[in-house]
Amino acid sequence: MKAYPLDRTRNIGIVAHIDAGKTTTTERVLFYTGRVHKLGSVDEGTATMDWMEQEQERGITITSAATTSFWKDYRINIIDTPGHVDFTVEVERSLKVLDGCVVIFDAVSGVESQSETVWRQADRYRVPRLCYINKMDRLGADFYGTYAEIIERLGAKPVPLQIPIGAEGGFKGMIDLLNERMIVYVDEQGVRFELQDVSDEYKEKVKEWKAKLIEGLGEADEAILEKYISEQAISVEELKAAVRRATVAGKIVPVLCGASARNKGVQPILDAVCDFLPSPLDLPPVKGINPETDQEELRECRPDAPVCALAFKIMSDPFVGKLTFLRIYSGTLTSGAYYQNFNRREKERIGKLVRMHSNKQEIVKEVSCGDIVAAVGLKATRTGETIGAEDHPILLEAMAFPEPVVSLAIEAETKLDQDRLGNALNRLQEEDPSFVVRYNNETAQTIISGMGELHLEVLIERMKREFKVATKVGPPQVAYKETITQALKEVEGKFIQQSGGRGQYGHVVISVEPAERGAGVNFESKVVGGAIPREFIPAVKQGVLEAAAGGVVAGYPVIDLNVTLVDGSYHDVDSSEMAFKIAGSIALKEGVRAGKPVFLEPIMKLEVTVPEEYLGEVIGDLNSRRCKILEMGQRANIKFIVGEVPLGEMFGYATVVRSLTQGRGAYSMEPHAYAQVPGQVAEKIVKSRQSQEAGRS
Incomplete structure (x- = not known):
């Protein structure tokens, strides 16, 4: 394989709310970069990056998948992440190790609840990012409304690099504001496009939004500001350099647009990733603590430096067993070599190093800093742990994962299944830090907990398919907590x-x-x-x-x-x-x-979208569920409601909202906080537990 210097390496993630088009966009990236030769489809279950059977059947991404593509002398390591809130841990651990990301928005739905969540996650790890407003071909698509929501709901400082040519059925392409030219696609697969002069009908729009671009850059870059104030000419090269400086510094977020499912707008994303997102060399040295001295130490991104790598994901492979995904921050990792796990103070041997393309593997002998790779043979290492050169100890900052909010009781159907169940639960816990297993002595039950009903449903199905374990499960229960006052x-x-x-x-x-x-x-x-x-x-x-x-x-x-x-x-x-x-x-x-003990219950941030004629019924139903409504508004021709609601009131809500809106309503929710339960709910919790114990005795 051709060697790519570090300044031409990009480690990026694709993140978004569910159904915004992450995997569809990634499939186009693979196609246009020559990584695959046929376009995959999420709807048809043929997407390369959705390799799990359940992903193909459900049409959603469940686990983050990694691949490497090559574009104009750049190597781009890509992690495609899930959009459903139940799998938010996959986004969390990916952003921890990435240098940049592309945040995708649905031009119809705008900034949705999980969009806010992934944005906060990217903020937490200070990840530079691009915004891509997708689905410009859909009925109700609104580039300018979504752009405004990025400012209002995310508190971001977007800078437009493109504006759309048309919208909905009339969407034809984009206008590149830096170069002031139209990008018009001329074939169905989006491989060929023409660069045209800006037509008369768009000249005023281009003038208006080019000014927004320069003003936004001026706020973040003094060199541009000085030229702008003194009305000096600013070249395209100067603008591009300023966009890169400000993006890498996290001062601005460049915005592009397109329609990935219609094969329009993806190549400019690749150009922007290479031009504006950071290489490993653009970022400061990684910080850690020397466990022997408790002093802070730095690791520079140099191949000849001591090895330092972070394990950010564990995956079970049917052929090689446990795969440990690593981000190498310094040094060069070699297959067959021994490294120290500084968290466990154990020596580990890397049996094999592999580059991943979805679930396919390419064996490599060594991998240097600034890269992402999977290792076979690390038996003790877990997610969030640091490995490196034994004589240069360092502990990188550990990962924090959210508390599970939904629990259910699980038991094996037969004695044979019982023997397999323990192994399956241990393996799944090892892979997924947001999946918790505990044994309740009072009820003599094994309790599994996760981030939502779908999360547990997927894991139970995995036990059946991958581990051949037949199980019986109880109804979902709220993961209440106890505390004192x-x-x-x-x-x-x-x-x-x-x-x-x-x-x-x-x-x-x-x-x-x-x-x-x-x-x-x-x-x-x-x-x-x-x-x-x-x-x-x-x-x-x-x-x-x-x-x-x-x-x-x-x-x-x-x-x-x-x-x-x-x-x-x-x-x-x-x-x-x-x-x-x-x-x-x-x-x-x-x-x-x-x-004076009390119970705490998980409160969810809820967003419901409904046609206006059903708004009253939906609000009435939410009020009956102890929902605190925080905001109501309109996007295109759809009303939205934002509120906070106890999780215990929301089981089965998907069926209810479909019934109330004749199938036209939708909702999403994510964990928000824990709050004290009202007295009558506390009484029910105690009675329920007493009846469970009575049933067991």
Whole structure:
């Protein structure tokens, strides 16, 4: 394979709300770059990047897929991500390791709820991006309205590089504002297009939007601003250089448009990716912490530097087993070599390195910094962990993943399935950090939790198809949490057992207090004077955390709690780690029961789109579901409603909204926050748990 210098390498993601056209756009990229020789279709289940059977059947992207394409002497590593909120973890971990991204918007629907989510994710990792307003050929397409929403809803600073020629059925192409020329497509597959002078009917529009381009650049680039104020001529080369500087710095977002399904507008996206998004060399050295000194260290993107790589995705392959996707930040990774996992302090051997094209593999001997590759043979490494040269330790910033919001009970149908179920659950947990498995001792059930009904449905189907496990599942349940509302300064936990021979003795005193939302459970020790020997304190912490995870009032995990070990006592002979672990568990449970406990429920950010004639009925139904309506408006000829609603009120809503609108309404929602449940709902939660336990006894 031809070698590509780092300054001609791009690592990008394609992100968007579901059905905005991510995978369709990626398929065109593969076609025009010669990576595939036939256009794939999402609707027909032939899209290259949607390789999973369920993706082809459902017509949605479920897992992020990687490939590499080549365009005008540039190598572009591409990750196509899911748009459904249930699979948002795939977007999160992809953006963590990418240098740039293309955010796609539906020209009819504008900025949708998941568009806002992926934008915030890109903001969090400071990822430079391009905007592509797709589906300009659709009825109701509105480039200018979507452009305005990018400013209003995302708080972005867009700069137009193109405006459309026509819209809906009359969409013919785009006008390149930098060069002031029309791009008009002349064949069905969009391979051939003509560059024409701007026609008279668009000259005023071009003048208006070229001014917006220069004004937007002037706000971000002093050189352009000076020339603009002094009314000096600004060349195309100067404008392009300024667009690149401002985009890489995250000061502006260039905007393009097209209709990917009609094969219009994709080649200019590729040009913009190469011209305006950063190479690995444009970004600052990656920061990490040396685990031996706790000092910050940097790793520069140099092939001869010590190896430093981040594992950002795990995938099971039926032929080679576990694939670990890596972003290499420094050094050169070699097949067959040993590297240190700094999180686990274990040495790992890379058996094989492969470049991925969807689910196909190309074996390579070595890969240098600035690249993305999959490794075979890393048995211990998990998502978010750092590997590198043993004599140059570094820990890169770990990834944070959202809490699951939906749970259900699962059990194997037969004894044979039972043996396979544990393996399947472990493998799926390893792949997906947003999938959580726990055993509820009170109900003797295995509980699986995820980001939504679809998320769990897909995983259960994967167990059946990939792991040959037949299961029985209960109805979906809300993943409630427990917390306290009152602080307690002293809560005792004692575990004393004496039944002949050596006894057990553990005694702890803790304080508990509510923490802010999202804090989890924090434990610290302030024991002084040797009241508890230092070697037993980790056991106390373990007991506290395990008791919190198992729940106290109704078996739901306890969160947002500060626990401080303040005192205790021990016995020279009978004290043990087990005794202090149990004492810690007892104290935590007592503290929660006495701390005026409450339940927290997941609140979802909801967006519903409906024709105007059904608006009243839909709002009435939402009010009955404890929905707090935040905003109502109109896009094209469709009304939209934005609100916050408890997840527990929304099971089965897809059927309801279709029924209320004769199949013409749609909705999307995403996790927003946890909030205290009303008293009557809390009573139902307790009664439901009591009836479950009674049914098991």
